[in-house]
Amino acid sequence: DAGVTQSPTHLIKTRGQQVTLRCSPKSGHDTVSWYQQALGQGPQFIFQYYEEEERQRGNFPDRFSGHQFPNYSSELNVNALLLGDSALYLCASSYYNEQFFGPGTRLTVL
């Protein structure tokens, strides 16, 4: 049974560019949450998708947007990249309370 998968593994962008990150949830899971983890910090909640709609959102600007597809996979889009957006972006899937993380996408903004 495949766990949560994310692509790409690493990404390098320059300031002002846009990026799209992808996530496929664990089989049987219908909810996808996205987190940003800066170095030395715990993950910070960005938003959660359920039934193709954004259900909850953390304290992140509108530059961060997302989408969930009918097969429960999800995308995270970040527009107008800033240097401070450099971080590990984590996707977590869940059916109820327990959230399981994918391997993450390391984004570097130059």
Place this chain on the structure above:
Amino acid sequence: QKEVEQNSGPLSVPEGAIASLNCTYSDRGSQSFFWYRQYSGKSPELIMSIYSNGDKEDGRFTAQLNKASQYVSLLIRDSQPSDSATYLCAVLLGGGADGLTFGKGTHLIIQP
């Protein structure tokens, strides 16, 4: 503002001893509590979840919850060098329709 506090460490424990990791949280409405282990350069891995007051044991791990004191802990018995990692405490407010609030993590070092 929901907050989760952990001592960042490093916490150094001899091999074979008990490692004790602590976490406090600010929101009394919190319902679900989790411990994740994160190795350097890797993503968090769920190791324990606890929902009601008391102890929950799973192998060498025991999670303890005291909602009155807003306190969660994780005990690791017979600590092994492979337990060396950052341990993240996470709290969920409602019944799943919310994001996890994480502490900054405690860096645990098991000394051989």
